[in-house]
Amino acid sequence: MTIGIEHILAVSGLLFVIGFFGVLLRRNTLVVFMSLELMLNAAMLALVGFSFFNATMEGNVFVLFIIAVAAAEVAVGLAIIVALFRRRHTVQLEELVSLKG
Amino acid sequence: MTAADFQALLPFMCVAAAAVIVMLVISFYRNQTLSAILTLAGLLVALASLPIAWSHAPRAIPPLLRVDSFALVHLALLLVGTVAVTVFSQRYLEKYRMERGEFYILLLLSALGALILAAADHFVAFFLGLELLSVSLYVMVGYIFVKEKALEAAVKYLFLAGLTSALLLFGLALIYAALGSMEFSALAAAVAGAPDGLSPFLVAGMLLVFAGAAFKLSVVPFHLWTPDIYQGAPAPVTAFLATVSKGCVVAVLLRFFAPLDPASQTGLFSALAAVAGASMIVGNLLALLQDNLKRILAYSSIAHFGYILVAFLAGGENGPAAATFYLVTYFAATLIAFGVIGYLSPTDQEADTVADYRGLFWRRPGSAALLSIAIFSLLGLPLTAGFMGKFFLVAAGAAAGLWPLLIILTVSATLGIFYYLRIIIAMYSGEGRKSEGRTADAPFAPTSATVLVLLAVLLIVIGIAPEPLLAFIQAATTLAP
Numbered sequence: 153m154t155i156g157i158e159h160i161l162a163v164s165g166l167l168f169v170i171g172f173f174g175v176l177l178r179r180n181t182l183v184v185f186m187s188l189e190l191m192l193n194a195a196m197l198a199l200v201g202f203s204f205f206n207a208t209m210e211g212n213v214f215v216l217f218i219i220a221v222a223a224a225e226v227a228v229g230l231a232i233i234v235a236l237f238r239r240r241h242t243v244q245l246e247e248l249v250s251l252k253g
Numbered sequence: 254m255t256a257a258d259f260q261a262l263l264p265f266m267c268v269a270a271a272a273v274i275v276m277l278v279i280s281f282y283r284n285q286t287l288s289a290i291l292t293l294a295g296l297l298v299a300l301a302s303l304p305i306a307w308s309h310a311p312r313a314i315p316p317l318l319r320v321d322s323f324a325l326v327h328l329a330l331l332l333v334g335t336v337a338v339t340v341f342s343q344r345y346l347e348k349y350r351m352e353r354g355e356f357y358i359l360l361l362l363s364a365l366g367a368l369i370l371a372a373a374d375h376f377v378a379f380f381l382g383l384e385l386l387s388v389s390l391y392v393m394v395g396y397i398f399v400k401e402k403a404l405e406a407a408v409k410y411l412f413l414a415g416l417t418s419a420l421l422l423f424g425l426a427l428i429y430a431a432l433g434s435m436e437f438s439a440l441a442a443a444v445a446g447a448p449d450g451l452s453p454f455l456v457a458g459m460l461l462v463f464a465g466a467a468f469k470l471s472v473v474p475f476h477l478w479t480p481d482i483y484q485g486a487p488a489p490v491t492a493f494l495a496t497v498s499k500g501c502v503v504a505v506l507l508r509f510f511a512p513l514d515p516a517s518q519t520g521l522f523s524a525l526a527a528v529a530g531a532s533m534i535v536g537n538l539l540a541l542l543q544d545n546l547k548r549i550l551a552y553s554s555i556a557h558f559g560y561i562l563v564a565f566l567a568g569g570e571n572g573p574a575a576a577t578f579y580l581v582t583y584f585a586a587t588l589i590a591f592g593v594i595g596y597l598s599p600t601d602q603e604a605d606t607v608a609d610y611r612g613l614f615w616r617r618p619g620s621a622a623l624l625s626i627a628i629f630s631l632l633g634l635p636l637t638a639g640f641m642g643k644f645f646l647v648a649a650g651a652a653a654g655l656w657p658l659l660i661i662l663t664v665s666a667t668l669g670i671f672y673y674l675r676i677i678i679a680m681y682s683g684e685g686r687k688s689e690g691r692t693a694d695a696p697f698a699p700t701s702a703t704v705l706v707l708l709a710v711l712l713i714v715i716g717i718a719p720e721p722l723l724a725f726i727q728a729a730t731t732l733a734p
Contacts, residue, residue: 161430164423168419168423171419175415175416185412188412188415191416191419192419192422194419195419195423195425195426196422198423199426199429202426203429206429207433210429210435211426211429211435213377214376214377214380214435217377217380217381218422221380221381225388228391229415232391232395232404232408232411235398236404236407236408239404240401245408248405250401250405250485251402251406251480251481251485
């Protein structure tokens with residue numbers, strides 16, 4: 153079996169959807185954050201695959217940028233979650249209810 | 254890169270250099286006022302360099318950026334917005350005993366991201382600009398980390414912006430699959446080459462990109478946490494969130510979708526029209542239920558970006574100009590509103606409930622007058638800039654025949670009277686009861702007072718004589734299809 157563009161789309165799309173529903177449905181901030189990273193990784197996988205099928209290097213180069221950006225995002229995001237835990241002693245989203253109209 | 258390329262990029266380099274300089278200065282000598290002054294200097298030099306860049310426009314700096322008159326008009330707007338936020342922040346942060354200099358580095362980096370978005374001509378620039386904007390903003394939202402509300406808002410903003418970038422990235426990947434190229438111009442070529450229908454990859458990718466941008470613009474159905482973030486973030490940061498971080502996304506969306514013809518892409522554009530209509534209705538209706546000034550402004554901003562989407566959908570010659578003009582009026586009014594809120598906030602909390610503003614006119618007539626002008630403009634009363642902004646939006650929409658959206662716009666905008674007038678009535682009622690409301694008593698600093706008064710004068714001048722500005726914007730924002 154040769155791997156076609158539809159296989160790449162299926163795998164990356166599946167990962168992306170899993171991540172998306174993780175963000176929407178999970179209530180633990182760390183798990184939500186992991187789901188976000190899963191979505192980013194799905195997009196990176198798609199870019200590498202499409203880069204292969206388009207026979208251009210742009211997708212691969214873009215992925216290098218994304219890896220760097222994702223690392224920065226994780227560093228900042230985890231720092232915010234740690235700061236929140238130190239003040240509130242919780243990482244559960246449903247307990248973040250001090251902002252309500 | 255030639256010398257002309259560098260000159261066209263001067264505004265970007267000034268802001269980037271200012272961020273580095275502020276960082277270096279902080280590592281030797283910590284002084285909040287000095288950091289603020291250096292930040293302001295960097296931004297003003299960047300503004301001053303716009304004419305130099307203008308003389309080289311339009312200029313493509315391959316492969317990432319395109320500095321043309323459209324980009325430069327938005328650059329000017331974003332830089333002015335950042336200048337105002339810097340001035341407001343300086344005074345706001347003085348109230349807190351913490352390390353404050355880093356805030357300005359983040360502000361400059363965030364502004365740089367916004368500038369890159371306004372000039373992006375390539376997917377990589379699109380993504381990097383957006384991330385530079387967002388990642389700095391996460392920290393700015395939670396900067397006053399001693400406040401639980403600020404931290405909570407930061408976490409919510411983190412997830413919202415993370416979702417934005419993931420959706421956008423997957424959309425860009427799908428478009429790349431269809432085009433084999435990451436330049437915006439390839440998109441235009443693909444659309445021109447396939448008049449009868451775009452590939453499903455391309456349409457799905459466009460929808461995902463729009464969904465990502467919609468999160469940033471906080472239009473329905475992507476608006477859920479916006480009021481929480483507005484409420485929890487420090488007032489100057491809310492001002493930045495509401496203006497600069499949304500204005501640059503409008504700019505990039507206008508450029509990105511410019512090649513598409515609404516008549517041939519009915520499916521895509523009816524989805525966007527539904528988003529615009531829902532935003533106007535939901536934003537205006539939910540604002541009625543709020544008691545918190547920041548939340549009212551959050552819901553009203555949802556509605557305002559619904560209005561701007563009407564101009565976006567109208568496209569053609571008038572659409573980009575009307576959207577840009579509306580952004581100018583929205584920027585000025587929103588900056589005043591959050592600037593005043595930041596000023597009136599005492600140290601321990603934000604002065605943000607409507608009750609805090611009861612009798613404000615009798616305690617602080619100047620603040621009440623400024624806030625009134627901003628609110629009248631947001632409401633769109635004649636003789637304010639907001640009215641002219643709405644007028645040109647409706648004109649652009651009518652030229653494109655978007656009648657259902659225009660009916661929603663006019664009907665839902667009238668709802669605004671109820672929630673905006675509540676604030677106005679609160680401010681001018683309760684004469685003599687001076688102790689009401691938790692607002693700070695400190696007088697305005699001269700810098701902030703100047704910025705606020707200039708913005709208010711701008712609102713009235715544009716409201717009375719919009720033609721020069723409109724003619725300028727129309728000449729500058731014509732996007733070649």
